[in-house]
Amino acid sequence: xxxxxxxxLVELYFKKAExxxxxPFLKWLSPKNSKELSWGEVSERILRVSNKIKNLINEGDRxxxxxxxxxxxxxxxxxxxxxxGISVPIFTTYSADDYEYIIKDCKPSLIIVxxxxxxxxxxxxxxxxxxISFEKLESKSFIIDHLYKEGDKEKINYNLERKMPACIIYxxxxxxxxxxxxxxxxxxxxxxxxxxxxxxxxxxxxNPIFLTWLPLSHSYEHTVQFxxxxxxxxxxxxxxxxxxxANMNDSRPTIMTAVPRFYQNLYIKxxxxxxxxxxxxxxxxxxxxxxxxxxxQNEKLNIKEKILNFICEKLVRKKIKNQFGGNLQAFIxxxxxxxxxxxxxxxxxxxxxxQGYGLTEASPVVSCNSxxxxxxETVGEPFKTNQVKIAEDGExxxxxxxxxxxxxxxxxxTKEVIKNGWLYxxxxxxxxxxxxxxxxxxxKDIIVNLGGENISPSKIENILxxxxxxxxxxxxxDKKNYLVAIxxxxxxxxxxxxxxxxxxxxxxxxxxxxxxKFIVIDEEFTIDNRMLTPTLKLKRKEIIxxxxxxxxxxx
Numbered sequence: 020x021x022x023x024x025x026x027x028l029v030e031l032y033f034k035k036a037e038x039x040x041x042x043p044f045l046k047w048l049s050p051k052n053s054k055e056l057s058w059g060e061v062s063e064r065i066l067r068v069s070n071k072i073k074n075l076i077n078e079g080d081r082x083x084x085x086x087x088x089x090x091x092x093x094x095x096x097x098x099x100x101x102x103x104g105i106s107v108p109i110f111t112t113y114s115a116d117d118y119e120y121i122i123k124d125c126k127p128s129l130i131i132v133x134x135x136x137x138x139x140x141x142x143x144x145x146x147x148x149x150x151i152s153f154e155k156l157e158s159k160s161f162i163i164d165h166l167y168k169e170g171d172k173e174k175i176n177y178n179l180e181r182k183m184p185a186c187i188i189y190x191x192x193x194x195x196x197x198x199x200x201x202x203x204x205x206x207x208x209x210x211x212x213x214x215x216x217x218x219x220x221x222x223x224x225x226n227p228i229f230l231t232w233l234p235l236s237h238s239y240e241h242t243v244q245f246x247x248x249x250x251x252x253x254x255x256x257x258x259x260x261x262x263x264x265a266n267m268n269d270s271r272p273t274i275m276t277a278v279p280r281f282y283q284n285l286y287i288k289x290x291x292x293x294x295x296x297x298x299x300x301x302x303x304x305x306x307x308x309x310x311x312x313x314x315x316q317n318e319k320l321n322i323k324e325k326i327l328n329f330i331c332e333k334l335v336r337k338k339i340k341n342q343f344g345g346n347l348q349a350f351i352x353x354x355x356x357x358x359x360x361x362x363x364x365x366x367x368x369x370x371x372x373x374q375g376y377g378l379t380e381a382s383p384v385v386s387c388n389s390x391x392x393x394x395x396e397t398v399g400e401p402f403k404t405n406q407v408k409i410a411e412d413g414e415x416x417x418x419x420x421x422x423x424x425x426x427x428x429x430x431x432x433t434k435e436v437i438k439n440g441w442l443y444x445x446x447x448x449x450x451x452x453x454x455x456x457x458x459x460x461x462x463k464d465i466i467v468n469l470g471g472e473n474i475s476p477s478k479i480e481n482i483l484x485x486x487x488x489x490x491x492x493x494x495x496x497d498k499k500n501y502l503v504a505i506x507x508x509x510x511x512x513x514x515x516x517x518x519x520x521x522x523x524x525x526x527x528x529x530x531x532x533x534x535x536k537f538i539v540i541d542e543e544f545t546i547d548n549r550m551l552t553p554t555l556k557l558k559r560k561e562i563i564x565x566x567x568x569x570x571x572x573x574x
Contacts, residue, residue: 022212027179027204029101032248036062039251045090047256048266056090068098069173071166075149076128078103085109086133088256091153091163092235093244095131101176106186108236111137114529119144120196121189124428181205187427188238190379190473199427206382207242209420213402214246220390221274221348222250230272232257238379239354243276271344278354280469280500286361307331311367315393336369349373349390354471356458356498362395374398376456380442382421386456397455407456413447414462464559466497472531479532486520488512491544493562495570501535503573505566507543536573
């Protein structure tokens with residue numbers, strides 16, 4: 020299939036589906052709905068849902084999609100696009116304020132929601148908007164199961180063009196409110212083309228099977244679903260994060276995409292298990308790690324080491340791989356920085372882990388390590404479908420069809436980050452002798468946690484300082500599981516009162532924004548102590564330098 024001449028994500032799907040009609044495609048690993056759907060069944064459902072949507076919206080209208088990962092998600096997403104609408108996926112973990120803001124900002128003509136649990140989160144912010152639901156709601160809605168069985172099938176929409184918006188994905192902005200990133204059909208198709216070069220060596224070995232658990236509202240996983248379509252993969256949707264390892268045994272994935280938090284948890288679990296082994300087994304495991312690290316660094320093994328490595332392959336790596344279904348060709352890490360130590364550990368144990376780099380504004384992948392050359396300290400080689408260069412100040416710039424069309428309703432913010440076609444990423448980096456990109460710092464004040472979520476610290480700091488008892492605040496948590504804060508408070512307040520205040524403030528924040536722990540300091544941030552700029556902005560690096568150890572002690 021020639022991706023360069025493919026005009027839309029809808030065309031990509033239906034051209035693939037027509038040749039593999041009966042092949043198994045989607046399965047949700049949930050006890051309440053574990054029916055397996057073929058490509059043909061999915062196509063039929065997309066066209067029937069499209070027919071209803073087309074009668075409810077006008078071309079270019081926004082359609083909000085709020086759901087957990089499940090087969091209906093992909094069906095709804097493609098049905099929106101096939102109907103000429105723009106898909107607006109949103110997280111199930113947003114705060115009430117975020118839902119209200121996004122609904123007011125994008126003004127959807129249609130809401131697609133999975134169930135009552137999700138509907139309750141947005142019902143106060145919608146009025147006279149048509150609703151399609153995956154399950155029966157307390158309010159009037161068109162239930163998707165009924166749509167599968169009634170009415171006509173809509174035609175496949177071949178009028179869509181690469182430059183047209185496919186979706187608007189909201190991401191945290193430094194100004195506080197989420198920003199809607201408009202991604203085009205061509206932008207995501209360009210990302211798919213870049214990913215194909217990377218995945219070709221892997222999919223030649225075994226039929227591709229994916230286990231999906233990262234929210235489909237995340238730009239990374241949203242694009243991954245079209246890569247899965249491109250390579251004709253079978254997709255399993257995980258039941259829950261708690262059941263992920265069990266789900267891997269059920270689905271036996273060949274490729275799995277995840278964020279650093281998953282790999283950190285994996286590292287901890289494997290290490291805990293290794294510590295329980297006998298003295299002799301520990302020696303073999305240590306040899307496995309040492310030899311694996313040598314291979315990773317392209318060091319030649321002598322005859323004795325080759326024999327020992329062969330034994331390690333059979334006794335250790337094969338057993339570990341079997342714990343994850345036995346078919347794994349690669350883990351692909353994105354959505355945040357993967358710790359080098361964890362990358363080395365997993366690769367050395369026979370779990371190939373390829374770190375990539377991207378941002379929502381780039382559809383989202385910019386680069387990724389190759390299976391043939393894994394350099395864990397880098398984020399790999401830039402995709403051939405985009406250009407990457409380093410500005411004079413070290414900032415990473417990206418150019419290509421994958422660059423967003425702009426921020427929804429934010430012309431000035433768009434002009435700030437796209438100049439002469441180049442996307443200014445806000446990340447600092449360098450390119451090594453192999454052409455691999457390495458991230459060395461972050462220019463923008465955005466926290467990327469281990470789950471890959473972008474979090475605006477200034478938004479949370481502003482909310483904290485709205486409290487009468489909190490004079491100043493600083494939020495910390497880059498590459499961490501949760502957020503912590505430094506607080507400067509009124510002297511009269513005690514610890515118990517601060518705890519009560521934080522509990523009240525946390526109720527206004529979404530799950531990833533909540534402050535789990537904090538420290539109280541006596542000294543205020545000032546211009547004189549170099550912790551404030553002349554314009555009274557926090558000097559984040561200076562504050563971290565002064566309080567690094569105290570902050571790290573909170574984890």
